[in-house]
Amino acid sequence: MPKEILFDEEVVLRRATELFWTRGYNATSMDELTRITGLSRSSIYNSFGGKHALFMRCLRYYLGDQQRQLHELAGKVKPVVPRIRAAFQYAVEEILADRMRKGCMMVNTTTEMVNQDKDIAAVSAENMEQMEGIFANWISEGQAAREISTAFNPQMLARHLFNTYSGLKVSGKTRPDRKTLEDLVTVALSVLEGPGAS
Known part of the structure; x- marks a missing residue:
């Protein structure tokens, strides 16, 4: 049975994206990620697969938002x-x-x-x-x-x-x-x- 997710993934991705964006991948520590997201290390690993996997999710989240803005503009x-x-x-x-x-x-x-x-x-x-x-x-x-x-x-x-x-x-x-x-x-x-x- 899959574990129930007890956090808002959108909020976590937004906060982690802002941190990675500001500091870069190498300068961002797991301690900073746990503090900014409110998740424990184990939760980050269990839910996202670790720092690198979370970063990749954040990068795609950022790029998706950038492209969405262009698509919305095309409609307006x-x-x-x-x-x-x-x-x-x-x-x-x-x-x-x-x-x-x-x-x-x-x-x-x-x-x-x-x-x-x-x-x-x-x-x-x-x-x-x-x-x-x-x-x-x-x-x-x-x-x-x-x-x-x-x-x-x-x-x-x-x-x-x-x-x-x-x-x-x-x-x-x-x-x-x-x-x-x-x-x-x-x-x-x-x-x-x-x-x-x-």
Whole structure:
């Protein structure tokens, strides 16, 4: 008979994600995890499989939330170029609101661990593919509606957008001022204009 779960998994994941995001995987101790989640070591091992397994759950939780925001935006803003601008503006506002300059959890994790951990490398590649897929679908939609230039194919533009989107989080850790971030967005999105766009 499976053991009854006596805690709110959503709350635990949210708290653990915030801790890992702030401190990084290697700098986060089990003592800190037990304190922030309210779970004992045995509960963490029994429920999640240990520190590494919990971290992987937290990373997917974080990435799922990031992608959910983009999908919600697609439902709210129908014209594609304003939708893309809104996504990048949301990222800028999120960066400016982050007083601790945490950056992007996925970018931080990739920098810290991608060459040491095959599970992290797999999630990083999967996230890149999924995010580029979202942007590529938007680009295809925008090109079909003649909102976006056809000078580059959707995959090329999607890679450019994903690279800029991730890079904003890095820039925000070192130069978190609005003008710098919005200048980066303006130049990055200028590639959407040109032949094929009306």
